Amino acid sequence: MSQVIVATVNCKKRLYASTADELAAIAPNIPMGLLVSYLAHKGVPVELIDSDVENIPVRELVQAVIAKRPKLLCLVASGANPSASTMSMVGILDFFKEFNVEPEAKGITTAIWGPHPTVLPERTLAETGADYVIRGEGYETIAGLYESLIKGKGAGAVMGLSWMKGGKYFETEPPALVDVDSLPMIDWSRMNPARYRAHNWHCFGDIGNRTPYAIVWTSMGCPYACNFCCINNLFGKRTYRMRSIDNVIAEIDVLVNDYGIKNIKILDELFIIKHPRIEEFCARLEERNYGLNMWCFARVDTVTPEILKRLKKVGMNWVAYGFESVNHKVLENSKKRYSLDLMKDVIKWSVDAGVYICADAIFGLWDDDMDSMNATKEFLFKHNFEWINIYPAFAFPGTELYDEYIRQGVIQTPKTWDRYSLYGYECECLPTKYLAPAEVLKFRDDVFSEYFTRPEFLKMIDGKFGAMTREHCENMTKIKLKRRILGD
Numbered sequence: 001m002s003q004v005i006v007a008t009v010n011c012k013k014r015l016y017a018s019t020a021d022e023l024a025a026i027a028p029n030i031p032m033g034l035l036v037s038y039l040a041h042k043g044v045p046v047e048l049i050d051s052d053v054e055n056i057p058v059r060e061l062v063q064a065v066i067a068k069r070p071k072l073l074c075l076v077a078s079g080a081n082p083s084a085s086t087m088s089m090v091g092i093l094d095f096f097k098e099f100n101v102e103p104e105a106k107g108i109t110t111a112i113w114g115p116h117p118t119v120l121p122e123r124t125l126a127e128t129g130a131d132y133v134i135r136g137e138g139y140e141t142i143a144g145l146y147e148s149l150i151k152g153k154g155a156g157a158v159m160g161l162s163w164m165k166g167g168k169y170f171e172t173e174p175p176a177l178v179d180v181d182s183l184p185m186i187d188w189s190r191m192n193p194a195r196y197r198a199h200n201w202h203c204f205g206d207i208g209n210r211t212p213y214a215i216v217w218t219s220m221g222c223p224y225a226c227n228f229c230c231i232n233n234l235f236g237k238r239t240y241r242m243r244s245i246d247n248v249i250a251e252i253d254v255l256v257n258d259y260g261i262k263n264i265k266i267l268d269e270l271f272i273i274k275h276p277r278i279e280e281f282c283a284r285l286e287e288r289n290y291g292l293n294m295w296c297f298a299r300v301d302t303v304t305p306e307i308l309k310r311l312k313k314v315g316m317n318w319v320a321y322g323f324e325s326v327n328h329k330v331l332e333n334s335k336k337r338y339s340l341d342l343m344k345d346v347i348k349w350s351v352d353a354g355v356y357i358c359a360d361a362i363f364g365l366w367d368d369d370m371d372s373m374n375a376t377k378e379f380l381f382k383h384n385f386e387w388i389n390i391y392p393a394f395a396f397p398g399t400e401l402y403d404e405y406i407r408q409g410v411i412q413t414p415k416t417w418d419r420y421s422l423y424g425y426e427c428e429c430l431p432t433k434y435l436a437p438a439e440v441l442k443f444r445d446d447v448f449s450e451y452f453t454r455p456e457f458l459k460m461i462d463g464k465f466g467a468m469t470r471e472h473c474e475n476m477t478k479i480k481l482k483r484r485i486l487g488d
Contacts, residue, residue, distance in 0.1 A: 003071040007049040011091030026197040027080035033186040041184040077114030085116035089417040096128040115233035119398035121162035133162040136174040198263040201387035205465040217267040233398035245280045272298035285314040308353035320358035327372035359385040364393035364440035368432045392429030
């Protein structure tokens with residue numbers, strides 16, 4: 001019997017609504033996989049339950065945990081993207097509502113781990129009734145907590161823990177950040193890539209083959225300071241630690257040779273940088289000639305024409321750029337300090353290299369008005385990118401934006417976390433200096449629908465990727481999201 005269960009809670013239907021069944025990716029939870037591999041490497045008997053992937057209802061997960069009676073249950077508030085941590089709290093709260101009223105649950109120690117509980121530990125404990133919050137990276141902390149439980153010791157000597165006792169909040173100092181190359185490789189036999197599905201756009205041109213799918217990490221954190229980003233919440237400071245290319249390639253070897261992987265996402269919030277490791281990555285993959293279909297994130301100011309051509313040669317077919325806005329003031333105040341001219345250069349370099357662009361934009365940052373949002377819309381439409389991700393602005397806990405908006409009274413401390421779900425009914429984004437949340441969200445939804453139904457876009461998709469992909473896009477836009485704040 002497993003002494004530790006590490007699990008996610010399934011809440012996809014609430015978070016992704018009508019997009020959950022066919023459109024949304026089904027992504028391996030890399031942070032959870034690393035935690036489980038670390039524990040197993042330390043000799044801890046551990047079981048992984050990914051309810052999100054296995055579509056296990058909350059009630060069934062509660063009953064499964066009670067039946068297994070682990071010494072420690074750790075629920076993971078995390079996902080493939082940093083923002084998923086706050087959204088995943090929706091499911092975790094549902095779990096504890098069921099779990100806490102079960103008489104047979106008594107004696108099972110519970111903990112919650114992830115970026116969101118790390119920055120809001122006291123609130124997380126109060127909302128859930130969990131025994132502990134594991135703050136920070138969690139590796140040493142969860143292993144130490146398990147050892148203290150086995151030996152019947154108190155948890156006060158375990159670094160990185162938070163708990164409540166007698167109505168008072170207690171916490172211990174977090175341990176130092178780990179050496180990323182000391183982490184064992186994810187055990188992909190526990191996270192079978194055949195269970196996962198790539199983003200639809202990632203497989204344009206081969207839209208029927210989105211699985212198997214895997215995500216590979218090559219660094220942790222980001223050295224930049226965008227005020228809306230929560231990537232460094234887990235680490236307690238701005239940091240950027242690079243995994244050795246030897247370890248990265250070893251993992252890709254396992255995925256390709258043991259699991260037949262072709263579609264890979266590079267997890268890093270910032271993968272493409274002007275650094276020799278990119279050439280090393282490319283050289284090693286070039287030797288293998290795997291025929292991969294990969295995508296990654298990049299900043300506009302971290303790429304060169306040469307890097308793009310080199311990456312394309314080894315299968316980096318897509319790059320997601322955080323353009324965010326074309327308005328200088330909006331960019332400046334969000335701490336993205338690059339110019340429209342540079343954006344245009346990078347677009348040309350990408351096209352010349354044969355790299356498809358996933359253009360990320362944010363509507364509703366503080367200085368946005370209808371004119372600035374329309375300018376960004378016109379930029380997207382003019383360049384007719386192969387894909388766009390358009391987000392309304394959110395202030396995620398732990399970000400500079402969240403702290404500033406709360407301090408200035410622009411927003412109140414959220415009562416629920418489902419408002420952060422982009423595709424969910426309860427979605428409620430930020431106001432701007434000039435616009436209400438409903439105006440921003442309606443603008444975002446209208447742009448999404450208009451962009452993907454334009455004849456120019458559909459003709460381009462048909463020409464580059466074929467009729468099947470065009471039909472997929474046409475069917476996608478028939479799905480309409482329902483929004484509470486829009487009166488749906």
